Amino acid sequence: MSRNLGKDFSAAQEKEIAKLLGGRVQCNSGGTRFGGGDVHTQSFFVEAKLPTKPQSSFSIQKAWMEKMKEQAFEQGFFRSSLAFRFEPDGPDYFVIDSRVMRELVEYIEKENNI
Numbered sequence: 001m002s003r004n005l006g007k008d009f010s011a012a013q014e015k016e017i018a019k020l021l022g023g024r025v026q027c028n029s030g031g032t033r034f035g036g037g038d039v040h041t042q043s044f045f046v047e048a049k050l051p052t053k054p055q056s057s058f059s060i061q062k063a064w065m066e067k068m069k070e071q072a073f074e075q076g077f078f079r080s081s082l083a084f085r086f087e088p089d090g091p092d093y094f095v096i097d098s099r100v101m102r103e104l105v106e107y108i109e110k111e112n113n114i
Helices: 005-021 062-074 098-111
Strands: 045-049 080-084 093-095
Touching: 005 045, 045 062, 062 080
Parallel strands: 045 080
Antiparallel strands: 080 093
């Protein structure tokens, strides 16, 4: 019986993101019509993507972003992020839209009295 390493890598990535953000992994996130989002926090819907072998580049598809935003909205989330890696066990990078970026900058500058 062969194992699906892609699913193993994805599960590990999702667990790490959930731990980092204080969220929870969504079981079978892609397996239901109205599901989606690999990790949910109180305020964020996170979709995770990664390659099965190391890559020097990683293409973000517009369709992923559109689907993520649609599924997030359907589930009552107003903030979403696409997490990706360049290699299966590498660090995560997060893609956010301009509204969330503005919120992040405002929060950091307020916290640091800038």
